[in-house]
Amino acid sequence: xxxxxxxxxxxxxxxxxxxxxxxxxxxxxxxxxxxxxxxxxxxxxxxxxxxxxxxxxxxxxxxxxxxxxxxxxxxxxxxxxxxxxxxxxxxxxxxxxxxxxxxxxxxxxxxxxxxxxxxxxxxxxxxxxxxxxxxxxxxxxxxxxxxxxxxxxxxxxxxxxxxxxxxxxxxxxxxxxxxxxxxxxxxxxxxxxxxxxxxxxxxxxxxxxxxxxxxxx
Amino acid sequence: xxxxxxxxxxxxxxxxxxxxxxxxxxxxxxxxxxxxxxxxxxxxxxxxxxxxxxxxxxxxxxxxxxxxxxxxxxxxxxxxxxxxxxxxxxxxxxxxxxxxxxxxxxxxxxxxxxxxxxxxxxxxxxxxxxxxxxxxxxxxxxxxxxxxxxxxxxxxxxxxxxxxxxxxxxxxxxxxxxxxxxxxxxxxxxxxxxxxxxxxxxxxxxxxxxxxxxxxx
DNA sequence: GCACTTATGTACTAACTAGTACGTTAGTAA
DNA sequence: TTACTAACGTACTAGTTAGTACATAAGTGC
Numbered sequence: 001x002x003x004x005x006x007x008x009x010x011x012x013x014x015x016x017x018x019x020x021x022x023x024x025x026x027x028x029x030x031x032x033x034x035x036x037x038x039x040x041x042x043x044x045x046x047x048x049x050x051x052x053x054x055x056x057x058x059x060x061x062x063x064x065x066x067x068x069x070x071x072x073x074x075x076x077x078x079x080x081x082x083x084x085x086x087x088x089x090x091x092x093x094x095x096x097x098x099x100x101x102x103x104x105x106x107x108x109x110x111x112x113x114x115x116x117x118x119x120x121x122x123x124x125x126x127x128x129x130x131x132x133x134x135x136x137x138x139x140x141x142x143x144x145x146x147x148x149x150x151x152x153x154x155x156x157x158x159x160x161x162x163x164x165x166x167x168x169x170x171x172x173x174x175x176x177x178x179x180x181x182x183x184x185x186x187x188x189x190x191x192x193x194x195x196x197x198x199x200x201x202x203x204x205x206x207x208x209x210x211x212x213x214x215x216x217x
Numbered sequence: 218x219x220x221x222x223x224x225x226x227x228x229x230x231x232x233x234x235x236x237x238x239x240x241x242x243x244x245x246x247x248x249x250x251x252x253x254x255x256x257x258x259x260x261x262x263x264x265x266x267x268x269x270x271x272x273x274x275x276x277x278x279x280x281x282x283x284x285x286x287x288x289x290x291x292x293x294x295x296x297x298x299x300x301x302x303x304x305x306x307x308x309x310x311x312x313x314x315x316x317x318x319x320x321x322x323x324x325x326x327x328x329x330x331x332x333x334x335x336x337x338x339x340x341x342x343x344x345x346x347x348x349x350x351x352x353x354x355x356x357x358x359x360x361x362x363x364x365x366x367x368x369x370x371x372x373x374x375x376x377x378x379x380x381x382x383x384x385x386x387x388x389x390x391x392x393x394x395x396x397x398x399x400x401x402x403x404x405x406x407x408x409x410x411x412x413x414x415x416x417x418x419x420x421x422x423x424x425x426x427x428x429x430x431x432x433x434x
Numbered sequence: 435g436c437a438c439t440t441a442t443g444t445a446c447t448a449a450c451t452a453g454t455a456c457g458t459t460a461g462t463a464a
Numbered sequence: 465t466t467a468c469t470a471a472c473g474t475a476c477t478a479g480t481t482a483g484t485a486c487a488t489a490a491g492t493g494c
Binding site for chain 2: 036037038039040116118119120121122123124125126129130135136138139140143166167169170171173174175177178179181182183184185186187188189190192194206209210213214216
């Protein structure tokens with residue numbers, strides 16, 4: 001009698017809800033893969049942490065690799081959507097670049113799982129990304145935004161003529177990704193936490209200034 | 218009779234050479250861990266690719282984790298030694314910074330395994346680095362070099378007063394690490410290989426210019 | 435040439451892990 | 465209400481993988 005029957009957790013019987021089941025699997029899998037890497041992630045552990053079973057992972061995603069690819073597609077579609085919401089209209093080209101750099105910094109700091117998954121995918125030489133049709137042809141909207149700013153700036157002489165949109169994106173990304181992706185080894189060796197809330201403002205304005213100085217003629 | 222005895226591969230009997238045995242294990246393990254990540258690496262595969270057996274890995278390194286830590290210590294000691302050989306004497310502070318940035322770029326491009334292992338260690342939140350006494354207290358010599366350059370430049374007015382050595386190192390690292398670490402996802406999505414030999418010169422001078430512009434008062 | 439330590443090889447195991455065979459229930463359309 | 469399909473759960477398996485028990489040979493000191 002010290003063994004009361006466990007209450008049926010979510011109503012009686014099974015709650016059939018394929019959309020929620022898949023969403024929940026993805027959500028848990030994002031964390032597991034971001035935390036443990038592809039090889040370190042465990043399908044059983046993911047299943048445990050959902051309200052469904054391992055069987056459903058195989059039912060919906062085919063297997064570990066399919067689930068991982070779905071996770072990549074999920075997080076990339078997230079950043080793509082947020083990039084489309086970026087707004088720098090009404091700013092001068094220089095201010096627009098500064099704003100873009102700072103917003104990118106904010107975004108990356110706010111989404112470490114995305115950065116971790118990108119690092120992990122690079123460890124595997126982006127082979128899953130390349131295989132995914134949904135992803136390998138993905139053009140990121142931020143590129144068009146940058147190209148527009150640069151063009152305007154070149155026209156009014158506030159931005160150097162040889163500025164290239166992909167390079168600008170690379171500069172912003174490298175700075176923002178590093179702070180998140182290499183946070184732990186950097187902190188261990190140089191005793192400085194790049195994401196220390198007290199230094200956020202400093203590092204945030206730094207990337208803006210870095211880009212502005214680089215792009216000024 | 219169609220089964221000729223396999224020739225003893227390396228002289229007759231066992232060649233006892235503990236130094237070479239350990240060195241060979243480390244060398245093979247660097248590649249395996251850099252290629253596959255910590256969880257993806259296989260102790261059996263490492264053993265296969267050496268002239269010794271798995272038993273020796275456990276004899277010398279205690280286990281997979283000990284071997285991985287030894288690999289980290291090995292590659293960090295390598296970069297530390299090469300940093301000590303950096304020579305920017307006789308250059309103006311500005312030229313010294315430019316040179317330092319470009320040499321760091323060259324170094325990182327030449328040692329992708331190191332960058333990959335750092336990424337992998339960050340995936341695991343630098344827990345092995347932190348545990349290793351040999352590594353967690355490691356001060357990188359490049360920091361003193363940068364500090365010296367900045368001090369000289371502040372004195373003669375060629376470098377802004379608020380420049381910080383750790384931040385400068387972070388700027389250089391972020392750029393150089395990104396090109397190697399995120400090469401694959403970047404190439405897949407933006408169709409540009411950051412390590413394309415034809416673009417090396419461009420990206421090499423870019424990091425120098427980036428730093429010089431940022432540090433100019 | 436003998437005792438002892440270090441280095442090495444072979445063969446094995448316990449535990450884990452991705453994946454599956456098989457059965458069952460909930461909703462749906464007729 | 466019945467036949468059917470999509471969604472789900474349980475119990476299992478085959479293969480892998482880190483780690484070990486045990487035996488043995490190569491040097492070393494005397």
